[in-house]
Amino acid sequence: MSQTPKHSADAPVPTSTDVARLAGVSRATVSYVLNDTSAVRISEPTRRRVREAAEELGYVPHAAARSLRAGHSRMVLLPTAHVPVGPLYSRFLNEVQWALRALDYTVVQYGSLGLGADEAARAWAELRPVAVLSLGEIGLTPHGVRVLKRSGAKAVITLGPQRVEGAHALVMDQxxxxxxxxxxxxxxxxxxxxxxxxxxxxxxxxxxxxxxxxxxxxxxxxxxxxxxxxxxxxxxxxxxxxxxxxxxxxxxxxxxxxxxxxxxxxxxxxxxxxxxxxxxxxxxxxxxxxxxxxxxxxxxxxxxxxLPTGREIAELVDRVVRDPDGDVERHDLMAAHAIGRESS
Amino acid sequence: MSQTPKHSADAPVPTSTDVARLAGVSRATVSYVLNDTSAVRISEPTRRRVREAAEELGYVPHAAARSLRAGHSRMVLLPTAHVPVGPLYSRFLNEVQWALRALDYTVVQYGSLGLGADEAARAWAELRPVAVLSLGEIGLTPHGVRVLKRSGAKAVITLGPQRVEGAHALVMDQxxxxxxxxxxxxxxxxxxxxxxxxxxxxxxxxxxxxxxxxxxxxxxxxxxxxxxxxxxxxxxxxxxxxxxxxxxxxxxxxxxxxxxxxxxxxxxxxxxxxxxxxxxxxxxxxxxxxxxxxxxxxxxxxxxxxLPTGREIAELVDRVVRDPDGDVERHDLMAAHAIGRESS
DNA sequence: AGACGGTGGTGACACGTGTCAGTTACGTGT
DNA sequence: ACACGTAACTGACACGTGTCACCACCGTCT
Structure with a gap:
């Protein structure tokens, strides 16, 4: 454990094949065990051998390969703004992230810094997210929305001052x-x-x-x-x-x-x-x-x-992902009321 | 273009095979053209046909499949903190993101909200990032560092108040x-x-x-x-x-x-x-x-x-990625000096 | 004795891409 | 007439995973 701390760079990354070999079973069995697939029955001794082998090799599944095979991911893309965000906004963003994770989505913030709107959309589409949640500034054109949907995004949701053709819009009327x-x-x-x-x-x-x-x-x-x-x-x-x-x-x-x-x-x-x-x-x-x-x-x-709560946003994302062909919603939110203190 | 705006959900996502079929060439040719591979010569007419086909289908490459085949990615993982970050910190974070993108890295912020330190490291490792840049709070144990390196991360760099065994450390001595x-x-x-x-x-x-x-x-x-x-x-x-x-x-x-x-x-x-x-x-x-x-x-x-500039950080990341077996550096930075105004 | 059903497991394919080794077609040199 | 080089392209494999259909084995019932 404490030996060879250095040249681990050339050691190949362990795959499920390595786990299978070490445990003396087939790769399919490894997959079943590590994913707790309930439809297939594997004996308890075998399960343990597989788990121990995985542990010993430090096996970690390859997310890209997995979602490639599955044909979909549970990744929600959260384009990050390049404008200086205020404290109100950054707190809200954290809240959304929490709530989405609670629904078992993988939240990824991805900056489009320095790219044009459509180039950015293309870059996002390459990641094949299941949903895109664009907060604040738009940076999303109708064409960009089409590119994203064409690439498999079930939900494209904008939350901002104006709506974008083709996307579900949470209009915050400033x-x-x-x-x-x-x-x-x-x-x-x-x-x-x-x-x-x-x-x-x-x-x-x-x-x-x-x-x-x-x-x-x-x-x-x-x-x-x-x-x-x-x-x-x-x-x-x-x-x-x-x-x-x-x-x-x-x-x-x-x-x-x-x-x-x-x-x-x-x-x-x-x-x-x-x-x-x-x-x-x-x-x-x-x-x-x-x-x-x-x-x-x-x-x-x-x-x-x-503002809407993070949970409300997350639930909207989830709803749209489950039923992408539902009507394009347009929610107007943002209730605002003045608080009079001493300066007015 | 304006027709069938709705049920695009069941339309399959176009792949390079579709592009090849439409252009009347092989998939290999498509790959060569779209990646501008210089080692292989493709005639100009063919190039144009391929490009037009890709454009018409709205083809966007699949990042996961690509990095799966390539065996590596250029993704830098930036674990996001769940502590309320200050304005100083968030400005710095943006700067780093810019500089890394300029070096052609894909920056992804990924929150580990609600997970333990080692579970978080495992989740990060599933994404197979080429580098992990942990800012601020640690949330990274020596075991976590090993998991990440074992999964192929060339660089694991922490920037925070203390150093972590096995990782390159930029120690900000608070x-x-x-x-x-x-x-x-x-x-x-x-x-x-x-x-x-x-x-x-x-x-x-x-x-x-x-x-x-x-x-x-x-x-x-x-x-x-x-x-x-x-x-x-x-x-x-x-x-x-x-x-x-x-x-x-x-x-x-x-x-x-x-x-x-x-x-x-x-x-x-x-x-x-x-x-x-x-x-x-x-x-x-x-x-x-x-x-x-x-x-x-x-x-x-x-x-x-x-603080160090974003560019300095980005260049350090790049250097370590290129030469992962270099010595584990430990930079002490953070010069601090008092500014006396009226309150003291 | 042979059909039957359940347990525990495996072989093989597909996902979308990059790239090496070949393979045509064609002009050229001896 | 035939080897040869080159431009232009293609066939096939590998990356790591999930899952479907299938198989061997063994005990039990008629």
Missing amino acids: RAVGSAAAAHLLERGRRAIGVVVPAEPGLDLFSRPRLAGVRKAVSEGGADQPARVEPLTMAYDEESAARLAAAWRGLGLDAVYAYNDEYAQLLMRALQDAGVDVPGECAVVGADDLLLGKLLRPRLSTVHIE | RAVGSAAAAHLLERGRRAIGVVVPAEPGLDLFSRPRLAGVRKAVSEGGADQPARVEPLTMAYDEESAARLAAAWRGLGLDAVYAYNDEYAQLLMRALQDAGVDVPGECAVVGADDLLLGKLLRPRLSTVHIE
Whole structure:
């Protein structure tokens, strides 16, 4: 066990054939024993011999060969985004992973970094996953969906701000977030609302609908007291925030919805440093209901987002895998409600 | 193209045999053409016919069958942690992924959620990765390393606080972080240092060495002015922080090193709410040099950690894959230096 | 004595691919 | 006229696994 720790590199990887030879049985028997196939009866002494042989050789089955033979796998592909993901998102992702594993799926995150949308889909298809669950950003075209389905994927599910032709869609309508924020500000009597739009590329898939949601809420707000909406581009760094804050007084705004809590924190700090009173002079509201919001002074108002649970997602995947020809579902989810704290 | 969008489920997945049949050539020719095998000459007209046939059928090669035949893959397995990862870590992970892909490796994140260490290693080994790069928490035993190498993994590399027998180790000595923080506080004249130890399980792999580093720096600090170290357990939520802050005066401490910036933020806020003056009454220092530290008032002192770049890691992986029998390296990295701001 | 049924196991094929060794067809040199 | 080289392609095997159909053996019943 402790000898020859080094040149194990040239030792061939043990296969079920090696196990069979060592146990003095056929390869078929080995397969039956190690997979606990109930339809075939193997005597207990033989079972033990096989198990011991496998143990001694350190035999580990070859997943690729297995799924090649089986004609299918239980692999769920989870394309990873290349955008900087927030804490809310990464917690959700972990939850989904757990739930899928509980249903006996093999979850694989696979990055498509640097590839085009269709090239990425092709690369995913090579792995022959039984399901593809694309979270957040799309990066999936109708053509990509066809390629995946053609390669045997039973379920292609997108969870994001918009739907993709051919795929099951869990539409998270980000506009609801903007609407909730705007409604909250209007209710508090604000009438000139700035909307921070992140300068970072990749986030616009989220930020644009959120902005649209603000506009919608404002226009529906009733004509009794018309309000104004002003988009403001800002990057996630101190200089950009300071620049925006310095110009604040000239903008004539009395409120700002800052995309999410992290941007809100950054901007609020810059505003305070520039001598702008929050919430007196300007109300600030973020989104995502992160812990940090409660730590700020004034405490940050935010929009809490109700995401589906990991288990719900996993069960949807499982349902679609079992019945791929079911109707293409389109669920609208994402309930959002504002939480008023001290900053608004 | 737009017809039969539904019952594509029963259509068999096209293989290279189908392509060959459609193009009127042998399967071997298809393989040569699609892989651009330079050693074999195929006429240009034939090449085109094959390519067109593949395109028409939507042929995508089967990665499993390919690597089965080849006897090896270029897959790098990146076990994902189940601990809540910080922003520093997740940025680093993305960087590594990029760099590996640039070297033509297929990066796969694979979670071992809910499995024991050795069961997880076995599950990884089934995928027959050419390399395993375990970041952060270990979750890898010497036995697990043997299983992986036995299954054909050329490189097993751990990057974490401690090394694992048999694997190449990039040791990030977390003690350096604690030492830097303590040295900084001592230099500023503090003599009674509290050390926040997260209550969250899974983080103790980091927090324990950091605490040890504090102790080391204090004991080496010279006997001219002996200092005291006091471990303090705290969870990452407001109640826990408030509880600790309420008892603060009784502890007789004049400084605290709070594991990382996020815990420091939480504690500092609680201390301020409890009327403890920072830094007058108590100096606070965090770690990881996150952006949020600069946004706090007083600005948070921190310990900046110098991580290896993604490219360095990727090149190490590549080197070990090419020469697996090279010496088991043990790199000590992680330079850490304190950044004094206003909170200490 | 021969048919019968159950126990315990095996031989052989298929999955989709890459690649080596051959095999045509054809022009060329002596 | 015949060997020879070369361009262009193909037949067949191997990779490691799961599973179906089949087989040998042995005790039991009529």
